[in-house]
Amino acid sequence: GAGVSQSPSNKVTEKGKDVELRCDPISGHTALYWYRQSLGQGLEFLIYFQGNSAPDKSGLPSDRFSAERTGGSVSTLTIQRTQQEDSAVYLCASSYPRGVAGRLETQYFGPGTRLLVL
């Protein structure tokens, strides 16, 4: 079946501009995650959505970052007033909800959006 898709695949922007990154999770996956992969910081968690629950925003690096998930499916990560240190690959992942006996489910990753802030 179709995997996690992300758009755009590449984005070049100027410092100070806003950007929106999109993620389409695997059909049926109610959990959706955003991560960031950068040279200096490695792979780091940003935000997590699970169904209709309040999102876990504990990984967002500043208030310039926000994300929403409409209709329990597609998610948009928005970065306002971009800075050069925001340059990174932004990864989206999705999974089924917590399963039997609270077992955590495997996350499947999309190809990422490579963001370059000039």
Add this chain to the structure above:
Amino acid sequence: AQSVSQHNHHVILSEAASLELGCNYSYGGTVNLFWYVQYPGQHLQLLLKYFSGDPLVKGIKGFEAEFIKSKFSFNLRKPSVQWSDTAEYFCAVTTKAAGNKLTFGGGTRVLVKP
């Protein structure tokens, strides 16, 4: 909070050599452990995972990993590597307390010389 460390940042070896990548985590409770691989130009893919049961886990492409609870380790192994195993390998952990989010190690770049 949990953390993951991978001891080797870069590994270079020849085809048919054996591979072992170290991974240690810090967390006192129940963990779920993963190894992901990122081939050049491709996205992260799951190699194998440990949730419970047999601590020796077999994954795709001949990889296996062993969970040793007393050592807080989840080392990845492959007895005989191929050139196509050239990739970056990431160890990761999730816990219920952390709400499902993956905490990754810094990654190990593996180069297999033909």
